Amino acid sequence: MTTKPTPGQTGIGDMDAGEFREWAHRVADLAADYLEGLEQLPVVPNVKPGEIRAQLSDAPPVDPQPTEEIFADYKRLIEPNITHWQHPRFMAYFPSMASGPGILGEWLSATLNSNVMMWRNAPASTELEECVVAWLRQMLGLPGTFSGMFTDTASISTLLSLVAARHKVLDLETPTRLRLYASDQAHMSIEKAAMVIGVGPDGVRPIPADRNYRMDVDALARAIREDRDAGWQPFCVAGTLGTTASTSIDPARAIGELCRDEGLWCHFDAAYGGALALVPEYRDLLAGWELADSIVINPHKWFFTPFDASLLLFRDGDAFRNAFALNPEYLKTATDGQATNFNEYGIQLGRRFRALKLWIMIRYFGTEGFARRIRAHVEWAREFRDWIDAAQDWERLAPTPAATICFRYHPSGIDDPGTLDRLNVDILERINEEGRFYLSHARLDDRHTLRLTIGNLRQTRAHVAEAWQVLQATAARVTPRED
Ligand SMILES: *Cc1c(COP(=O)(O)O)cnc(C)c1O
DSSP: OOOOOOHHHHSSSOSOHHHHHHHHHHHHHHHHHHHHHGGGSOSSOOOOTTTTGGGSOSSOOSSOOOHHHHHHHIIIIIGGGSOOTTOTTBOSSSOOOOOHHHHHHHHHHHHHOOOOSSGGGOHHHHHHHHHHHHHHHHHTTOOTTOEEEEESOHHHHHHHHHHHHHHHHHTTOOOSOEEEEEETTOOHHHHHHHHHHTOTGGGEEEEOBOTTSOBOHHHHHHHHHHHHHTTOEEEEEEEEBSOTTTOOBOOHHHHHHHHHHHTOEEEEEOTTGGGGGGSGGGGGGGTTGGGOSEEEEOTTTTTOOOSOOEEEEESOHHHHHHHHOOOOGGGOOTTBTTBOOGGGGSSOSSOOOOHHHHHHHHHHHHHHHHHHHHHHHHHHHHHHHHHHHHOTTEEEOSOOSSSEEEEEEOOTTOOOHHHHHHHHHHHHHHHHHHOSOBOEEEEETTEEEEEEEOOOTTOOHHHHHHHHHHHHHHHHHOOOOOO
8 A cells, every 4th residue: 555644644744624524433333333233243253372472563663654554453453353252142251341332431531641640730620520420329329428439440449448448547656467358259460469469368257158159257357356356457358349259238237236346447349349339229239338438339341431431439538548648749739639540548649530431321321211221130040040040050159149140051860060060061161262252251169150231231132042052052052071
C-alpha cells in the first residue's frame, strides 16, 4: 500500500482534528460491527501459543504506517484472536461485560484524560466520583455512613483495606505477629495482600468452611481466642460474599458482630456477589454487611462496566488517609482541606477517571434497569439449577445463591472419584475446544466441578438452554476412562 503520510504523521504534533474525526467515526463502526457480529464468532479462538506473536513485527516501525493498514491489522490479527469476554456464550469465571453506554463513557474518559489525583487538577472528575460512589452505595442499599472511591481491581481494593486495618493497630503499639482471618474459600487476593503488607503467609489463618462453603463463624471465634492465647495479635477478618469457586456467601452479620466484639477490622470481599444487592429482594443474602469497615464490589464483573472499575467502600475514610496521605510540597494546593484529594486514600497518585462511564451507565439504565437485568440472570440460573437437579445423570455440587451454577456429570453406576473427575475434565475440554461455549471449573470438596455463570447483557434464556443441550450432548460422547 502506498499512502502518503498525513500531516499528523510527519510533523511534531498530534493526529490533526479532521483525521481524528474521520477515524473516530470509523472506529465507532469497527466497535459496532464487532458487537453486532460477536455471536457469529467462536467464543474461544482456535489459536496456539505463539501463533499471533509470529504474525507481529519484531521491531517497531521507524516510519509512519498508513492508518488504514493499522486498523486493518487490528481487524485481522487482534479482534478475531481474543477470547471474547463479551460473547453471550462466554459462561466461564465471572461475567465481565462492557455495556454500550459504559464503552462510550470509557471512550470519553480517554478523550478527557483527566488524571484524578486531587481536586485542583480534576475538579469535575473528583466530584463526579464522589457522586457516583454515593449513587452506587444507595443502589446497594448501604447506609450513608459509607463513602469510598474507585480502584482498578478487587485485589487492590482489598490491599488498601488491609493496609488501613494494619495501620490502625500499628498506631497503638508495634506487635510482631499480626493475624488476619479468611475462610478456606477466600480469593487469593487476600493472601497476596497479606504478602504485600508484610504479615506473610503465616499471618493469614484459613478458617474452615461449612458444607455449603460458608465460613464457620464458631471456628473463627475459636481461632481468634486460640491465637490471642498464643501471643498473636488478630487485626482483621476478611469475609467473602460470593466466593470465586462456588459463590457461597459467608454469614455477614455473625462476622460483623464478632469483629465488633473483638475489636477487629471487618472487610467483605463482595467483588462478584455485591451485585445481588442491586435487587432489593436479594439484599437479605448479604444482610449484616453494613457492619463492615470496608467492602469491595467490582462493577467490572456483574455490573456491565468495561474493565476496569472496582468500588471500595469504607466507613472511616480517615483510617485510609492516616495510612496513605503524604503531602509533599509539589502537591500542595490552595483548596487542600476544602475538597477531596483521592490520592490521599491509596497508593496511586495518578488515577483513571472511572466515574464517568458509571455515571453514564447508571443514568442510561436507571437503578430499576440494573435490578431487572440481575433478576433475570438469577432466574435463568435457578432454572438451570432445576434442570441439573431433575436430571438423572447430573448433580449439583453447591447451592446457587447468585447466577453461577456448580455441578458435574455423574452417570449412575459410576462412583469412582477419579473416573468422575476425568469424565468432567473431558467434558469441559471438549466444550471449550469446540469453542461454541466457554465454561470453567473449580474444585469443591476435592471434586472436579463444572461452573456455568450467567451475567451478560447479550445473553438470553435461549443461550442458557443451549448450554444445557450442549452439556448433555457432550456428556453422551465422552466415555469413562482409566487413568
Ligand atoms: C474476581 C474476584 C476477585 C479479584 O478481582 P480482581 O478485580 O480481578 O482483582 C477477588 N475476590 C473475589 C471474590 C472475586 O470473585
